[in-house]
Amino acid sequence: MSDFTHWNEEGRPKMVDISQKDISKRVATAQSTISMSKELYDAIQNGLIKKGDPLNVAQIAGIMGAKKTSDIIPMCHPISIQGTDFTFEYEETTSGYDLIIRATVTCSGKTGVEMEALTAVSIAGLTFYDMCKAVDKRMVIKDTFLVQKTGGKSGDFFHK
Amino acid sequence: MSDFTHWNEEGRPKMVDISQKDISKRVATAQSTISMSKELYDAIQNGLIKKGDPLNVAQIAGIMGAKKTSDIIPMCHPISIQGTDFTFEYEETTSGYDLIIRATVTCSGKTGVEMEALTAVSIAGLTFYDMCKAVDKRMVIKDTFLVQKTGGKSGDFFHK
Amino acid sequence: MSDFTHWNEEGRPKMVDISQKDISKRVATAQSTISMSKELYDAIQNGLIKKGDPLNVAQIAGIMGAKKTSDIIPMCHPISIQGTDFTFEYEETTSGYDLIIRATVTCSGKTGVEMEALTAVSIAGLTFYDMCKAVDKRMVIKDTFLVQKTGGKSGDFFHK
Amino acid sequence: MSDFTHWNEEGRPKMVDISQKDISKRVATAQSTISMSKELYDAIQNGLIKKGDPLNVAQIAGIMGAKKTSDIIPMCHPISIQGTDFTFEYEETTSGYDLIIRATVTCSGKTGVEMEALTAVSIAGLTFYDMCKAVDKRMVIKDTFLVQKTGGKSGDFFHK
Amino acid sequence: MSDFTHWNEEGRPKMVDISQKDISKRVATAQSTISMSKELYDAIQNGLIKKGDPLNVAQIAGIMGAKKTSDIIPMCHPISIQGTDFTFEYEETTSGYDLIIRATVTCSGKTGVEMEALTAVSIAGLTFYDMCKAVDKRMVIKDTFLVQKTGGKSGDFFHK
Amino acid sequence: MSDFTHWNEEGRPKMVDISQKDISKRVATAQSTISMSKELYDAIQNGLIKKGDPLNVAQIAGIMGAKKTSDIIPMCHPISIQGTDFTFEYEETTSGYDLIIRATVTCSGKTGVEMEALTAVSIAGLTFYDMCKAVDKRMVIKDTFLVQKTGGKSGDFFHK
Numbered sequence: 001m002s003d004f005t006h007w008n009e010e011g012r013p014k015m016v017d018i019s020q021k022d023i024s025k026r027v028a029t030a031q032s033t034i035s036m037s038k039e040l041y042d043a044i045q046n047g048l049i050k051k052g053d054p055l056n057v058a059q060i061a062g063i064m065g066a067k068k069t070s071d072i073i074p075m076c077h078p079i080s081i082q083g084t085d086f087t088f089e090y091e092e093t094t095s096g097y098d099l100i101i102r103a104t105v106t107c108s109g110k111t112g113v114e115m116e117a118l119t120a121v122s123i124a125g126l127t128f129y130d131m132c133k134a135v136d137k138r139m140v141i142k143d144t145f146l147v148q149k150t151g152g153k154s155g156d157f158f159h160k
Numbered sequence: 161m162s163d164f165t166h167w168n169e170e171g172r173p174k175m176v177d178i179s180q181k182d183i184s185k186r187v188a189t190a191q192s193t194i195s196m197s198k199e200l201y202d203a204i205q206n207g208l209i210k211k212g213d214p215l216n217v218a219q220i221a222g223i224m225g226a227k228k229t230s231d232i233i234p235m236c237h238p239i240s241i242q243g244t245d246f247t248f249e250y251e252e253t254t255s256g257y258d259l260i261i262r263a264t265v266t267c268s269g270k271t272g273v274e275m276e277a278l279t280a281v282s283i284a285g286l287t288f289y290d291m292c293k294a295v296d297k298r299m300v301i302k303d304t305f306l307v308q309k310t311g312g313k314s315g316d317f318f319h320k
Numbered sequence: 321m322s323d324f325t326h327w328n329e330e331g332r333p334k335m336v337d338i339s340q341k342d343i344s345k346r347v348a349t350a351q352s353t354i355s356m357s358k359e360l361y362d363a364i365q366n367g368l369i370k371k372g373d374p375l376n377v378a379q380i381a382g383i384m385g386a387k388k389t390s391d392i393i394p395m396c397h398p399i400s401i402q403g404t405d406f407t408f409e410y411e412e413t414t415s416g417y418d419l420i421i422r423a424t425v426t427c428s429g430k431t432g433v434e435m436e437a438l439t440a441v442s443i444a445g446l447t448f449y450d451m452c453k454a455v456d457k458r459m460v461i462k463d464t465f466l467v468q469k470t471g472g473k474s475g476d477f478f479h480k
Numbered sequence: 481m482s483d484f485t486h487w488n489e490e491g492r493p494k495m496v497d498i499s500q501k502d503i504s505k506r507v508a509t510a511q512s513t514i515s516m517s518k519e520l521y522d523a524i525q526n527g528l529i530k531k532g533d534p535l536n537v538a539q540i541a542g543i544m545g546a547k548k549t550s551d552i553i554p555m556c557h558p559i560s561i562q563g564t565d566f567t568f569e570y571e572e573t574t575s576g577y578d579l580i581i582r583a584t585v586t587c588s589g590k591t592g593v594e595m596e597a598l599t600a601v602s603i604a605g606l607t608f609y610d611m612c613k614a615v616d617k618r619m620v621i622k623d624t625f626l627v628q629k630t631g632g633k634s635g636d637f638f639h640k
Numbered sequence: 641m642s643d644f645t646h647w648n649e650e651g652r653p654k655m656v657d658i659s660q661k662d663i664s665k666r667v668a669t670a671q672s673t674i675s676m677s678k679e680l681y682d683a684i685q686n687g688l689i690k691k692g693d694p695l696n697v698a699q700i701a702g703i704m705g706a707k708k709t710s711d712i713i714p715m716c717h718p719i720s721i722q723g724t725d726f727t728f729e730y731e732e733t734t735s736g737y738d739l740i741i742r743a744t745v746t747c748s749g750k751t752g753v754e755m756e757a758l759t760a761v762s763i764a765g766l767t768f769y770d771m772c773k774a775v776d777k778r779m780v781i782k783d784t785f786l787v788q789k790t791g792g793k794s795g796d797f798f799h800k
Numbered sequence: 801m802s803d804f805t806h807w808n809e810e811g812r813p814k815m816v817d818i819s820q821k822d823i824s825k826r827v828a829t830a831q832s833t834i835s836m837s838k839e840l841y842d843a844i845q846n847g848l849i850k851k852g853d854p855l856n857v858a859q860i861a862g863i864m865g866a867k868k869t870s871d872i873i874p875m876c877h878p879i880s881i882q883g884t885d886f887t888f889e890y891e892e893t894t895s896g897y898d899l900i901i902r903a904t905v906t907c908s909g910k911t912g913v914e915m916e917a918l919t920a921v922s923i924a925g926l927t928f929y930d931m932c933k934a935v936d937k938r939m940v941i942k943d944t945f946l947v948q949k950t951g952g953k954s955g956d957f958f959h960k
Contacts, residue, residue, distance in 0.1 A: 006217075006291050008885050012859045013217050013291070015866075017883025019825055019906050025499055056373075057166075057173050059492045060380050060554050061234050066495075067550055067558055070867055072228065072283055073290050074221050074860050078867055078880045080558045082590065083497025085488050106499050110882065114297070115290050122282050122301075123232055130233050130275050131166050131173070137274070137317055141282075141304040146297055157297055168405050172379045175386075177403025179345055179426050185659055216853075219652045220714050220860050226655075227710055227718055230387055234380050238387055238400045240718045242750065243657025245648050266659050270402065326537075326611050328725050332699045333537050333611070335706075337723025339665055339746050352621075377486075377493050381554050388552065390707055392603055393610050394541050394700050398707055398720045430722065434617070435610050442602050442621075443552055450553050450595050451486050451493070457594070457626055457637055461602075464621040477617055505819055536693075539812045540700050540874050546815075547870055547878055560878045562910065563817025565808050586819050646857075646931050653857050653931070672941075697806075697813050701874050712868065712923055713930050714861050754937070755930050762922050762941075763872055770873050770915050771806050771813070777914070777946055777957055781922075784941040797937055 006075050015075050021110040026151035030117035032125045032144040034099045040136040041090065041097040054131040058101070058124040059086045065123030066105055069116045076115050082107045084120060101125055102147065112152050118144065166235050175235050181270040186311035190277035192285045192304040194259045200296040201250065201257040214291040218261070218284040219246045225283030226265055229276045236275050242267045244280060261285055262307065272312050278304065326395050335395050341430040346471035350437035352445045352464040354419045360456040361410065361417040374451040378421070378444040379406045385443030386425055389436045396435050402427045404440060421445055422467065432472050438464065486555050495555050501590040506631035510597035512605045512624040514579045520616040521570065521577040534611040538581070538604040539566045545603030546585055549596045556595050562587045564600060581605055582627065592632050598624065646715050655715050661750040666791035670757035672765045672784040674739045680776040681730065681737040694771040698741070698764040699726045705763030706745055709756045716755050722747045724760060741765055742787065752792050758784065806875050815875050821910040826951035830917035832925045832944040834899045840936040841890065841897040854931040858901070858924040859886045865923030866905055869916045876915050882907045884920060901925055902947065912952050918944065 008014040044054060063084045070076040083106035091098045103120035105113040125141045132139065148158045168174040204214060223244045230236040243266035251258045263280035265273040285301045292299065308318045328334040364374060383404045390396040403426035411418045423440035425433040445461045452459065470476045488494040524534060543564045550556040563586035571578045583600035585593040605621045612619065628638045648654040684694060703724045710716040723746035731738045743760035745753040765781045772779065788798045808814040844854060863884045870876040883906040891898045903920035905913040925941045932939065948958045 006294075010887070012853075012856055012886065013863070014859075014885040015863050015881070015883055017885075017906050019882040019908050053376075053492075056376055056492055057234055057380060059494075060377060061232070063493070063495050064384075064551075064554050065232055068232065071864075072221070072225055072232075073287050074217055074864050075287075075290060077882065080560065080589075080880065081495070082499040082557065083495055085494040085497075086492065087490070088492075106497050108499050109880075114293065115286065118286055118289065122286060125304075126275065126278055126282060127233050127235075129278065130235060133274065134166075137306055138319065139305070141278075142302060144285075144301040144304070145299070159298065170407070172373075172376055172406065172408075173383070174379075174405040175383050175401070175403055177405075177426050179402040179428050213652075213856075216652055216856055217860060219654075220857060223653070223655050224711075224714050224864075231384075234384050237402065238398075240400065240720065240749075241655070242659040242717065243655055245654040245657075246652065247650070266657050268659050269400075326614075330727070332693075332696055332726065333703070334699075334725040335703050335721070335723055337725075337746050339722040339748050377554055381552070385552055388548075391704075392541070392545055392548065392552075393607050394537055394704050395607075395610060397722065400720065429720075434613065435606065438606055438609065438621075442606060445624075446595065446598055446602060447553050449598065450555060453594065454486075458639065459625070461624040462622060464605075464624070465619070466617055479618065533696075533812075536696055536812055537700060539814075540697060543813070543815050544704075544871075544874050560880065560909075561815070562819040562877065563815055565814040565817075566812065567810070586817050588819050646934075697874055701872070705872055708868075708872065712861070712865055712872075713927050714857055715930060754933065755926065758926055758929065758941075762926060765944075766915065766918055766922060767873050769918065770875060773914065774806075778959065779945070781918075781944040782942060784925075784944070785939070786937055799938065 013075055015077065018077060018110045023108055023110055024151045025108045026112050027104060027106050028113045028117040028149040029102060029104045029147040030121045031147050032101045032121040033142045034125055034128055035140045035142055036099065037096045037136045040132055043135050054128055055088045057131055058128040061127035062086055062103055062120040062124030066116045066120040069119045072119065073115055077111050079107050079109050079111065079113060079116065081105055081116060086124065112149055114146050114149050118146060173235055175237065178237060178270045183268055183270055184311045185268045186272050187264060187266050188273045188277040188309040189262060189264045189307040190281045191307050192261045192281040193302045194285055194288055195300045195302055196259065197256045197296045200292055203295050214288055215248045217291055218288040221287035222246055222263055222280040222284030226276045226280040229279045232279065233275055237271050239267055239269050239271065239273060239276065241265055241273065241276060246284065272309055274306050274309050278306060333395055335397065338397060338430045343428055343430055344471045345428045346432045347424060347426050348433045348437040348469040349422060349424045349467040350441045351467050352421045352441040353462045354445055354448055355460045355462055356419065357416045357456045360452055363455050374448050375408045377451055378447040381447035382406060382423055382440040382444030386436045386440040389439045392439065393435055397431050399427055399429050399431065399433060399436065401425055401436060406444065432469055434466050434469050438466060493555055495557065498557060498590045503588055503590055504631045505588045506592050507584060507586050508593045508597040508629040509582060509584045509627040510601045511627050512581045512601040513622045514605055514608055515620045515622055516579065517576045517616045520612055523615055534608050535568045537611055538608040541607035542566060542583055542600040542604030546596045546600040549599045552599065553595055557591050559587050559589050559591065559593060559596065561585055561596060566604065592629055594626050594629050598626060653715055655717065658717060658750045663748055663750055664791045665748045666752050667744060667746050668753045668757040668789040669742060669744045669787040670761045671787050672741045672761040673782045674765055674768055675780045675782055676739065677736045677776050680772055683775050694768050695728045697771055698768040701767035702726055702743055702760040702764030706756045706760040709759045712759065713755055717751050719747050719749050719751065719753060719756065721745055721756060726764065752789055754786050754789050758786060813875055815877065818877060818910045823908055823910055824951045825908045826912050827904060827906050828913045828917040828949040829902060829904045829947040830921045831947050832901045832921040833942045834925055834928055835940045835942055836899065837896045837936045840932055843935050854928050855888045857931055858928040861927035862886060862903055862920040862924030866916045866920040869919045872919065873915055877911050879907055879909050879911065879913060879916065881905055881916060886924065912949055914946050914949050918946060
């Protein structure tokens with residue numbers, strides 16, 4: 001089992017020293033899902049919004065949020081992200097609709113971008129909630145997780 | 161049905177004008193759950209960490225994150241938060257353990273603190289993931305939602 | 321003539337004390353204009369962008385930028401902005417097109433929101449430039465100024 | 481014609497992936513001009529300010545602003561700026577004075593610093609306005625543009 | 641003895657709820673001292689710097705730093721500071737010179753501005769060090785403390 | 801004597817161009833000391849805090865603060881810090897106790913991390929003060945200084 005790498009000998013959290021690690025290209029993809037009522041889905045689809053689009057604001061917030069990761073997550077190293085993109089997909093469910101949000105973050109650096117991808121989808125989800133909460137406060141942000149990562153010494157990872 | 165309040169007449173998002181709203185005491189509680197392996201739970205409990213505590217870092221990150229809400233969520237108004245607290249609770253599941261995170265945020269202002277509470281639990285969850293991901297990358301952040309809110313013209317809200 | 325209010329007795333800048341000022345509703349509108357080639361204007365209009373819209377990103381950046389004013393402008397007081405909205409208008413010129421950007425910011429507080437409105441249109445303009453610079457680097461951001469302000473002891477102001 | 485590089489296939493904005501681009505030394509210079517009354521110019525020159533100097537505050541704000549570019553402009557990549565400097569020059573006009581602000585930003589990285597230089601002069605200009613607005617609210621920030629850039633695959637650029 | 645107010649029942653830190661506290665005018669003054677060599681002091685005085693002035697940059701950084709207090713100190717409430725000013729004084733010592741930095745911060749709010757004043761002088765001191773460290777790396781920042789505070793329920797406080 | 805490197809030819813501060821400097825591994829250690837009453841020390845030691853620990857919050861704030869250095873100190877270059885850790889040590893004095901805080905920051909870059917280490921201990925000290933000020937407002941933050949630095953062209957440095 002890997003050991004915990006964020007605590008120092010006195011048991012307090014530290015920012016792990018990565019200066020000896022190699023630079024390599026790293027890519028991570030994370031996913032989050034928002035479950036909403038049919039009423040909200042219809043409102044979005046049926047022109048209650050003219051040129052606007054909640055996904056647009058969510059995507060921009062998610063991209064900007066990925067850049068703030070090391071400012072938000074205490075032990076994250078500052079990383080110069082080199083690319084961020086999103087996909088959004090609606091799926092009908094028994095009780096309404098699910099919006100599936102995926103973000104992929106790229107960098108070439110000494111540490112991975114898993115937290116950047118997870119932060120990106122989380123902030124996109126929170127922004128979607130904020131944009132639509134006047135219509136439906138009962139939305140639930142479900143199953144936020146790391147889909148895959150490549151690059152780095154610890155090897156590639158794929159969620160099941 | 162309430163209408164969408166974040167878009168202007170040209171269909172682009174705006175920050176809604178709240179200057180005519182009354183100041184009232186507002187409280188919101190949000191919840192998030194992290195599902196983890198028994199291996200990770202045991203590692204946390206069985207002294208692999210001396211004085212340290214992932215919940216401690218998560219709580220501090222969540223409190224600091226609540227203060228950043230209007231910087232992260234594009235259409236949120238800047239709010240002077242007046243109190244933030246957390247509870248954490250572990251529950252055994254069939255496949256491991258769930259950590260249930262709840263945050264309550266208080267302010268007296270012209271708009272509610274739902275987004276602040278949701279942001280607080282989301283950032284606490286992301287931080288917990290970051291602190292423990294060396295042991296278990298398969299953690300899933302499940303069911304993040306608004307539990308309740310009180311205060312403000314739109315009335316009180318309770319999930320379910 | 322009004323005197324300079326940002327320097328202290330030793331000649332160094334200070335943040336002026338506004339604690340004795342009254343709270344009143346304050347509104348400010350600022351304007352900026354971007355001059356672009358016909359080629360760029362046509363590219364925007366003729367579907368080189370599907371659902372996307374440079375004005376959308378500019379508007380969101382401008383709204384978020386207004387909230388950052390006191391973080392960017394050294395002597396600005398932190399203000400709880402209560403509303404921000406934009407209008408965008410294209411006008412044909414002899415050499416191409418002008419995009420006229422206007423932002424209106426509202427608050428009820430002890431000091432005005434002129435700088436917030438000017439910062440909002442400036443950041444919206446910079447963002448428009450960034451979104452379109454691959455097509456036309458020769459864009460010029462022209463004539464950024466305060467259109468009007470109302471509220472506060474110094475009285476209302478109208479440009480020209 | 482170059483195509484738009486900030487939108488993804490679904491028409492929503494993305495942060496372009498630059499991980500394949502080469503690292504090279506990049507320099508960009510931007511310019512902005514503030515048009516002011518003779519009354520304000522005289523006040524600045526004739527010792528209404530002792531040791532203080534609006535250009536000093538404007539320059540510091542501009543340098544700090546250049547560092548915030550990727551936080552302010554949604555699709556800008558985070559860049560480790562390696563140098564920033566300013567020049568300021570007053571010119572008499574028929575109606576008063578013009579202050580010409582130029583900022584040069586340097587980095588060695590995978591993407592250019594045009595936006596950093598434009599942001600630097602814009603924030604310096606806004607700060608100058610803020611420092612002097614008690615004397616003259618009618619100042620206009622005129623003609624903000626990219627003067628030149630060198631370095632990078634797309635080649636050097638000179639305005640006019 | 642007052643009890644610790646920053647921890648919750650589970651022993652983890654929380655942001656104390658101040659929503660029941662009254663709004664009152666609050667003022668706090670903090671002091672810090674930088675001890676430097678005669679060589680550095682002479683360099684500053686004898687025109688190695690033309691119009692520039694390390695105190696100028698330190699003061700601006702300190703004012704901007706006061707505004708960032710709640711972003712930097714985890715349990716601090718966001719406060720709308722209403723005024724910040726500095727005094728600087730040099731004193732000859734047996735081994736060189738001391739620079740005494742004092743900052744006074746004002747607000748009318750539900751909680752005091754002690755941390756804002758302490759943060760202001762600390763950041764001003766760090767900035768002075770940064771501006772001059774090429775000449776003298778052995779500077780020591782001595783005795784940073786709260787000089788006095790007035791306003792609020794806990795009463796006035798004067799250091800010794 | 802070294803000359804001042806932060807001012808340009810016009811006497812205004814600039815961010816020094818480091819693009820020609822070599823990348824090397826750099827380490828810096830800074831120290832700060834907080835002097836407190838025996839009453840406060842006993843309160844911390846004797847279980848007035850259950851699982852909580854002021855050093856824990858101070859350490860996390862210090863690590864996050866080190867990442868903010870270039871945002872706080874005007875002329876500091878943005879640096880990708882690669883590791884940060886702290887030690888804390890209590891020492892009995894004639895009038896109470898001293899807490900000695902040391903922070904070590906690592907990076908491989910074109911400029912040193914002295915300011916990052918000094919900022920880390922300063923923010924940790926301010927946070928400790930904030931956490932404990934309800935018990936003892938008379939704490940003094942004493943002697944904050946650079947202990948040592950290694951790496952870079954200007955050579956290694958050791959205090960005293």
